[in-house]
Amino acid sequence: MSDYDIVIVGAGIVGSLLAAKLAPHTRLLLVDRDVAALPGSTGHAPGFVGQVNTVGALSEVARRSVKLYSSIPGGFNTVGGMEVAIAAPEPDITADIHAVDALKARAALAEAAGLPHELLSGAEARALAPTFLDERALAAVYFPSDGTANAKAIAKYGQDTAKAAGATLLDGDVSGIVKTATGYRVDSCQGSFTAAHVVVATGVWGGQLVPSLKATAVSVAHPYGYSTKRSPRPIAQPFIRWPAAHVYARDHGQRDGVGSYDHETVHYALQRVGALDSAYGDWESRIAPAFNRALGLLPPRTAATFRSYRTPSREDVHPVAAGSVPYAFNGLFTVTPDALPLSGALDVAGPTQGLWCSVGVWVTSAGGVTGVLADQILEALGKKPAGGVDAHLRKAFDPRRFDGQDERQLETAALGKYNDIYNKTEQDGSKGLNSRL
Numbered sequence: 001m002s003d004y005d006i007v008i009v010g011a012g013i014v015g016s017l018l019a020a021k022l023a024p025h026t027r028l029l030l031v032d033r034d035v036a037a038l039p040g041s042t043g044h045a046p047g048f049v050g051q052v053n054t055v056g057a058l059s060e061v062a063r064r065s066v067k068l069y070s071s072i073p074g075g076f077n078t079v080g081g082m083e084v085a086i087a088a089p090e091p092d093i094t095a096d097i098h099a100v101d102a103l104k105a106r107a108a109l110a111e112a113a114g115l116p117h118e119l120l121s122g123a124e125a126r127a128l129a130p131t132f133l134d135e136r137a138l139a140a141v142y143f144p145s146d147g148t149a150n151a152k153a154i155a156k157y158g159q160d161t162a163k164a165a166g167a168t169l170l171d172g173d174v175s176g177i178v179k180t181a182t183g184y185r186v187d188s189c190q191g192s193f194t195a196a197h198v199v200v201a202t203g204v205w206g207g208q209l210v211p212s213l214k215a216t217a218v219s220v221a222h223p224y225g226y227s228t229k230r231s232p233r234p235i236a237q238p239f240i241r242w243p244a245a246h247v248y249a250r251d252h253g254q255r256d257g258v259g260s261y262d263h264e265t266v267h268y269a270l271q272r273v274g275a276l277d278s279a280y281g282d283w284e285s286r287i288a289p290a291f292n293r294a295l296g297l298l299p300p301r302t303a304a305t306f307r308s309y310r311t312p313s314r315e316d317v318h319p320v321a322a323g324s325v326p327y328a329f330n331g332l333f334t335v336t337p338d339a340l341p342l343s344g345a346l347d348v349a350g351p352t353q354g355l356w357c358s359v360g361v362w363v364t365s366a367g368g369v370t371g372v373l374a375d376q377i378l379e380a381l382g383k384k385p386a387g388g389v390d391a392h393l394r395k396a397f398d399p400r401r402f403d404g405q406d407e408r409q410l411e412t413a414a415l416g417k418y419n420d421i422y423n424k425t426e427q428d429g430s431k432g433l434n435s436r437l
């Protein structure tokens with residue numbers, strides 16, 4: 001008999017939530033280089049959860065995630081999300097009309113999905129988020145049921161739930177996954193473990209253990225920064241996005257935060273990521289100008305709270321974060337060729353099925369995506385009747401959907417998704433690549 005029914009490698013928000021769902025039904029090992037520290041992207045995600053998406057499958061799993069996170073103590077704060085159009089720098093009525101039309105299109109999408117939404121004038125938007133908006137705000141669309149997820153608290157909840165249900169949690173670096181006659185062997189610095197099923201949930205390190213993910217789970221750099229520390233506001237302000245500028249901002253309680261996608265995509269090749277023990281890169285010149293431009297969108301008094309921000313080395317981010325000065329860092333996360341997660345079976349379906357992955361999953365989607373995957377794995381273990389539940393989501397997230405396609409093209413498409421977080425390619429009806437959907 002195998003040591004475990006399932007070994008999950010990676011205890012970020014994805015691996016931990018999956019463990020919570022599977023542990024009551026299986027003998028499970030959750031292994032991570034550092035289970036408690038959350039050294040992956042989960043450890044420093046600002047955690048915006050927006051449920052409106054041009055891709056129906058993403059909207060569906062975001063809604064399920066909000067439902068789950070809202071049931072976890074401290075897991076979700078329904079502060080609302082706001083997309084803001086700003087007036088053109090020089091008077092330009094056509095540009096302004098175009099900007100407001102883009103907001104109306106988002107409102108129509110929310111309407112079609114049955115999600116609450118409200119179109120606001122610039123003055124109404126400023127009243128809701130005075131820290132982040134000034135008279136340049138032309139109009140906004142507000143999604144009151146969106147909010148911010150505490151990714152660390154959710155992952156910790158997943159780990160605690162799994163442990164309480166009998167799972168083993170282990171600190172250990174996994175060096176390889178080997179197919180055996182009866183399942184898989186997981187080799188780690190803590191020894192080897194056999195299991196019928198292995199799930200790779202290793203975030204930006206996905207391609208290290210599963211080379212076939214190299215071209216589809218692609219790591220990129222992303223600048224994010226915090227203001228100086230302050231007292232929490234009585235009411236947290238909504239999460240703000242300036243879609244045309246590729247910038248977003250949020251109220252973190254004791255600090256404000258700003259991030260930007262407004263730069264050339266910076267690829268972190270697997271070799272480079274493999275050398276890192278956390279999902280932090282070093283601050284670099286290719287992302288710094290975008291962060292500085294982002295601060296220019298804030299009212300001057302708010303921008304001043306970020307002024308003279310420090311850019312600590314990777315090793316120093318945590319000590320600097322513990323202080324009160326403003327700072328910025330380079331966080332790494334995964335992009336995929338069609339912006340959808342890679343979550344499902346990696347090996348042949350049928351009796352030999354046993355190697356799975358769940359990578360390229362955002363906090364926004366993790367609750368929903370891990371629910372879909374948990375059901376698939378339980379079915380494979382014969383613990384739940386196969387009933388085609390969520391068939392469309394399983395198909396949409398199938399990690400083998402790009403099999404046989406040119407690797408360079410896949411990587412290029414994934415990198416192109418970095419600046420297209422609103423999936424506008426989908427909205428325009430021109431998908432870049434054929435996924436097997």
Ligand SMILES: Cc1cc2nc3c(=O)[nH]c(=O)nc-3n(C[C@H](O)[C@H](O)[C@H](O)COP(=O)(O)OP(=O)(O)OC[C@H]3O[C@@H](n4cnc5c(N)ncnc54)[C@H](O)[C@@H]3O)c2cc1C
Nearest residue numbers: 010012013014033040041042045048174203331362363364
């Ligand atoms: C700056 C920043 C801003 C973001 N903003 C948002 C946002 O607003 N909304 C949103 O939805 N998402 C956001 N994201 C993305 C989000 O954080 C990630 O998609 C998500 O956290 C990924 O979770 P994960 O569990 O897949 O991976 P991770 O959290 O990276 O976990 C992977 C784990 O695997 C472990 N591991 C890797 N290799 C091995 C090995 N060989 N052996 C043992 N363990 C291993 C690692 O130690 C790590 O703990 C942001 C990310 C960053 C960096």
